[in-house]
Amino acid sequence: NAGVMQNPRHLVRRRGQEARLRCSPMKGHSHVYWYRQLPEEGLKFMVYLQKENIIDESGMPKERFSAEFPKEGPSILRIQQVVRGDSAAYFCASSPVRQDNEKLFFGSGTQLSVL
């Protein structure tokens, strides 16, 4: 049973380009969370999704950022017109049920570097 898979592991973009980060949750998991980690900081919550629904996007910047978790396929975190401040590690986590953080599994993250 593969863990939470994130790709790419490293992503380099120039300012103004789009970044697409993918997250495939563990098999049987229908809840996905995205977190962002800036250098020397802890993870900060961005968005929580279930299949085809955004449940909580209170941590997501209002502009340029969007997330989806379609019925089929991975969850996508999309950042349009990237700026240098978007450089960070982006982590995805998944769980089978909403309230069971004990079974929350994290991926290894995508390191986004904006030149």
Add this chain to the structure above:
Amino acid sequence: AQTVTQSQPEMSVQEAETVTLSCTYDTSESDYYLFWYKQPPSRQMILVIRQEAYKQQNATENRFSVNFQKAAKSFSLKISDSQLGDAAMYFCAYRSASGTASKLTFGTGTRLQVTL
């Protein structure tokens, strides 16, 4: 809003010794969960230990144990018989137990070095 504070950016421990990592938090809620996560160089976040606020007994997982002081809002992690593989970033995290709040709030982390 809840906050989590880790006041030790770096700690060092000799192999086989014991080390304690500090964490304090601020909340007005009475029911919540606290966690310690380990982040090795591979970057993957690994759950070390979990504590429910309504439980008075401190959680333990093999060489890892916590000292949970609810009144003081303190949640420290003790690692006994430290091993080289324990070297990593350690993050303390909080989660509300209320119905819709599933997100974790993390501290800024403590980098643990283990020396021979």
